[in-house]
Amino acid sequence: xxxxxxxxxxxxxxxxxxxxxxxxxxxxxxxxxxxxxxxxxxxxxxxxxxxxxxxxxxxxxxxxxxxxxxxxxxxxxxxxxxxxxxxxxxxxxxxxxxxxxxxxxxxxxxxxxxxxxxxxxxxxxxxxxxxxxxxxxxxxxxxxxxxxxxxxxxxxxxxxxxxxxxxxxxxxxxxxxxxxxxx
Amino acid sequence: xxxxxxxxxxxxxxxxxxxxxxxxxxxxxxxxxxxxxxxxxxxxxxxxxxxxxxxxxxxxxxxxxxxxxxxxxxxxxxxxxxxxxxxxxxxxxxxxxxxxxxxxxxxxxxxxxxxxxxxxxxxxxxxxxxxxxxxxxxxxxxxxxxxxxxxxxxxxxxxxxxxxxxxxxxxxxxxxxxxxxxxxxxxxxxxxxxxxxxxx
Numbered sequence: 001x002x003x004x005x006x007x008x009x010x011x012x013x014x015x016x017x018x019x020x021x022x023x024x025x026x027x028x029x030x031x032x033x034x035x036x037x038x039x040x041x042x043x044x045x046x047x048x049x050x051x052x053x054x055x056x057x058x059x060x061x062x063x064x065x066x067x068x069x070x071x072x073x074x075x076x077x078x079x080x081x082x083x084x085x086x087x088x089x090x091x092x093x094x095x096x097x098x099x100x101x102x103x104x105x106x107x108x109x110x111x112x113x114x115x116x117x118x119x120x121x122x123x124x125x126x127x128x129x130x131x132x133x134x135x136x137x138x139x140x141x142x143x144x145x146x147x148x149x150x151x152x153x154x155x156x157x158x159x160x161x162x163x164x165x166x167x168x169x170x171x172x173x174x175x176x177x178x179x180x181x182x183x
Numbered sequence: 184x185x186x187x188x189x190x191x192x193x194x195x196x197x198x199x200x201x202x203x204x205x206x207x208x209x210x211x212x213x214x215x216x217x218x219x220x221x222x223x224x225x226x227x228x229x230x231x232x233x234x235x236x237x238x239x240x241x242x243x244x245x246x247x248x249x250x251x252x253x254x255x256x257x258x259x260x261x262x263x264x265x266x267x268x269x270x271x272x273x274x275x276x277x278x279x280x281x282x283x284x285x286x287x288x289x290x291x292x293x294x295x296x297x298x299x300x301x302x303x304x305x306x307x308x309x310x311x312x313x314x315x316x317x318x319x320x321x322x323x324x325x326x327x328x329x330x331x332x333x334x335x336x337x338x339x340x341x342x343x344x345x346x347x348x349x350x351x352x353x354x355x356x357x358x359x360x361x362x363x364x365x366x367x368x369x370x371x372x373x374x375x376x377x378x379x380x381x382x383x
C-alpha cells in the first residue's frame with residue numbers, strides 16, 4: 001500500500017526502489033508447510049552489490065529457504081528475482097521456452113542458455129543460485145556473480161566462491177531453522 | 184484381481200468412458216457426467232483421502248475457471264455467431280476432470296506386478312506408459328512453479344501474463360516429457376538387456 005492507502009503495482013514499486021538501496025531482510029519467523037519447518041531470520045542489512053554464499057548441511061533447508069522464504073518475500077518487496085533452481089536441467093526447458101517467447105533462439109549449451117535467460121536482469125534485480133555449480137562451469141558461475149545486479153545469493157557445496165562478500169549458514173535443529181551470519 | 188485381467192478391466196472401463204462420455208453420445212449429458220464425477224471423487228477419497236482430493240482440485244480448478252471464463256468471454260463477443268460457448272465450456276469443465284480422474288485412478292490401481300505378466304511387446308509399452316504417467320504430474324507441477332516464478336513472466340495484465348505462462352508451460356512440458364520418455368526408454372531397455380544376459 002502507498003501513502004494514500006492504494007495498492008501499488010509491483011513494477012511501480014520496483015521503479016521506486018533506488019538502485020543502490022541496501023537489502024533489508026528480517027526479522028522474520030516463518031512456518032513453511034510442508035515440510036513443516038519454522039525459519040527464524042534475524043534482521044540483516046546487506047549493502048548494494050553484496051554477493052552472499054549460503055552454506056549448510058544437506059537437508060538443512062537451504063532450498064526451502066531460497067524458494068519458499070526468500071524468493072516470495074523479495075518478490076513482495078517488488079524485486080525482480082532470477083532463481084537458478086537446483087533442478088536446472090528441468091528449468092532449462094522453461095528457460096528455453098521463455099527465450100522463444102521473447103523471440104530469441106535458445107542456445108544449446110546450458111551455460112549460454114542461463115546467461116541468455118539472465119540477460120534482461122536490471123541493476124536492482126536479484127539472482128539466487130541454488131547449487132548451480134553442479135551444472136554450470138566455474139567460468140559461468142564467475143560471470144553470473146559479476147553481473148551488475150543488486151544482490152546475488154549462491155548456495156554451493158563446492159566451497160565459498162572467491163567473489164562473495166558475505167557468508168550465511170543455515171542451521172537446523174529438528175523443525176527450527178536459523179540463519180546465522182558467518183563463518 | 185491382478186495381472187492381465189485387471190489391466191483389461193481397467194482399460195475397458197477407461198475406453199468405455201471415453202467412448203461414451205468424451206467422444207460419444209453422452210458428452211453433454213450432465214446427469215451422466217455428474218454421476219461419473221461423483222464416483223471419481225468417492226474413489227479418489229477412498230484411495231488418497233482429503234489431501235489427495237484437495238491437491239487434485241488445486242491442480243484442476245485454475246484450469247477449469249479459466250476455461251469457463253473463456254467460454255463466457257467468447258459468448259459475450261458472440262464469437263463465430265455461436266451463443267453456446269458458456270454451455271460448452273461448462274460441459275468441458277465436467278468432462279475434463281472426469282477424463283483426468285478416470286486415467287489417474289486406472290493408472291493408480293495398476294501395479295508394475297500386474298504388467299510383468301503381459302506379452303513382451305505390450306509389456307514394454309505399458310510399463311513405459313505407466314512410468315511416464317506417474318512422473319508427468321509432479322513434473323508438470325514443478326514446471327508450473329518455475330513458470331510462475333520466472334521474472335520474464337511477471338509483468339503485463341493478468342490475462343496476457345496467464346496466456347504467456349500457459350504457452351511457456353506447454354512448450355516446456357512437451358520438451359520435458361519428450362526428454363523424460365527418452366530417458367525412461369533408455370533405462371528400461373538397458374535393464375531388460377541386463378536381465379536377459381543374467382537371467383538369475
